[in-house]
Amino acid sequence: MxxxxxxxxxxxTSTVLDEAPRRRLSTETKASFKTTExxxxxxxxxxxxxxxxxxxxxxxxxxxxxxDRAWFFVVLLTIGYLLSRGIAKSGSRDYxxxx
Numbered sequence: 001m002x003x004x005x006x007x008x009x010x011x012x013t014s015t016v017l018d019e020a021p022r023r024r025l026s027t028e029t030k031a032s033f034k035t036t037e038x039x040x041x042x043x044x045x046x047x048x049x050x051x052x053x054x055x056x057x058x059x060x061x062x063x064x065x066x067x068d069r070a071w072f073f074v075v076l077l078t079i080g081y082l083l084s085r086g087i088a089k090s091g092s093r094d095y096x097x098x099x
Contacts, residue, residue, distance in 0.1 A: 041081040
């Protein structure tokens, strides 16, 4: 049996049976479609747009939730989603082996 002579601090992930060191690669974070925040964002956008469409003029009152206000809320949701993805990417890693 052969043992590795490298220090434990080195990036050697080989085993006794396999002497070839493996590189440990990483992506920044999970892909966005794998996260629940994407689905929460899409649900919130659909909810805002549906609410804007369904709330209309009644009993002589003007439209309470006009399209410009709905799109303003969609922009705010988008900014919040982009910030949350940026914070998620700033410090986490998703590791995988080279094989």
